[in-house]
Amino acid sequence: MTASQNTPNTTPATTAAFHMQAMVSFGVSLAAVVVGTLYLPVDAWVKAFLAIAVLYAITSAFTLAKCVRDRQESLTVVNRVDQARMDKLLAEHDPFRAVA
Numbered sequence: 001m002t003a004s005q006n007t008p009n010t011t012p013a014t015t016a017a018f019h020m021q022a023m024v025s026f027g028v029s030l031a032a033v034v035v036g037t038l039y040l041p042v043d044a045w046v047k048a049f050l051a052i053a054v055l056y057a058i059t060s061a062f063t064l065a066k067c068v069r070d071r072q073e074s075l076t077v078v079n080r081v082d083q084a085r086m087d088k089l090l091a092e093h094d095p096f097r098a099v100a
Contacts, residue, residue, distance in 0.1 A: 030058070 037050050 030054075 033054050037047050
């Protein structure tokens with residue numbers, strides 16, 4: 001057996017329903033903030049400030065999620081390479097070979 005046959009699939013399985021729930025949840029929360037900001041009884045500059053703050057928070061959340069995902073993927077690749085090296089060393093090891 002090769003190392004690739006022993007390596008479990010580390011890709012998380014997500015369903016279409018999970019993706020749909022995430023998109024709907026994001027849409028509802030964004031709509032709630034937009035409606036709440038529009039109907040807030042304050043000056044226009046305060047509404048504009050809140051809108052920019054919400055946009056900044058959203059883009060920061062997307063960036064953070066991407067960084068976390070990229071780091072997790074890179075660690076997964078490193079762990080798979082290390083596991084393949086260990087499998088190769090164990091396959092080549094002969095405990096009964098005389099030490100020179």
